[in-house]
Amino acid sequence: EVVLTQSPATLSLSPGESATLSCRASQSVAKYLAWFQQKPGQAPRLLIYDTSIRATGIPARFSGSGSETDFTLTISSLEPEDFAIYYCQQRYSWPPLTFGGGTKVEIK
């Protein structure tokens, strides 16, 4: 099973600042890593898939990079609606599909 480790657990930032979230895989997942955003009481929403492809309707301030075992989600300038929990997920080696433990982006 591929274990995904996200860091940091919490990121405290102000609106307008840039956020950098990390996801590390226990073995290579090639390019097959996705990022999701989740707000309280809502389902996860797909932001990025296959490392860097933005899902439909996702603003350009969200970008993804990386390969093999190390991946990054960058939010270039935080908007108030971006404060949420972010999860990474791999689909390279499954079953099982696996998710990371999440990074909470909170308002400083």
Add this chain to the structure above:
Amino acid sequence: EVQLLESGGGFLQPGGSLRLSCAASGFTFTTYAMTWVRQAPGKGPEWVSAITGSGDRTFYTDSVKGRFTISRDNSKNTLFLQMNSLRAEDSAIYYCAKGGRDTNMILDYWGQGTSVTVSP
């Protein structure tokens, strides 16, 4: 517009059974794999099961093998999860999510979830 609407959740005792449903609309249902993902309170998402568009292949996480069965009715655009021998650790919100073609598991649309609570 893609819509996924789960139903069937509830409160029940350990050892009980429940059948979840997910009604899909806004896309050609039979073309796409579908999955169930659950999330316990305060925890991250956990993948549970997946099924191909035709229904010919199914996949499960180890902890539910032999207890849960995923199926679909393509004539009714509906996904199911039959859950038997339920345990307290199965308590979670259960989401259905749309995958890609064949076993391409890009989970691009999710329902709002249905809550399952297993407690004595």
